[in-house]
Amino acid sequence: DAGVIQSPRHEVTEMGQEVTLRCKPISGHDYLFWYRQTMMRGLELLIYFNNNVPIDDSGMPEDRFSAKMPNASFSTLKIQPSEPRDSAVYFCASSSGVGNYGYTFGSGTRLTVV
């Protein structure tokens, strides 16, 4: 298996622009998580899905952030409009609903908003 695949690896955008981050989870995993990592706040859970349904989005910072999972093999995290304080590394992770609770993380998307 290729693991959790995220794209793009790096994104530089201007303030006010729309940004879309993409994630392909491991096949057969029915949980998908979006985390944000910054030096100040560490790893923060933004939202997670179970069987493509959003379960907890309480970590989404504000209405500018939205996430979707249209099918079991694809999820997006969108920021519109983007702001400099959104600059961070965004990770997607997936896990199986059976047995082991461990996550497999993707390589992350480093977002820079200028």
Add this chain to the structure above:
Amino acid sequence: GENVEQHPSTLSVQEGDSAVIKCTYSDSASNYFPWYKQELGKGPQLIIDIRSNVGEKKDQRIAVTLNKTAKHFSLHITETQPEDSAVYFCAASKGSARQLTFGSGTQLTVLP
């Protein structure tokens, strides 16, 4: 919600020595405690985990201990090697709630 505190934030050891990283958690209902290793430019990688019905678990040079009464758990790395240098994160979650709450991380440096 759950709060996980991790210490120390940085740790330097000589190659071959042992390293210990400690975490405490606040929610007594938490029952799953994984540890992740994050290398520069990569996502965190699960290295070992422990459940609340077990007090200790070992995997080669890595071991994790759990004290449920005191609500703390620790990562022990023996015979450290330069490739062990990375940021290590502890985490905790409750059984049916799949989301993990992470500690703030420990930058481990193994000096040759």
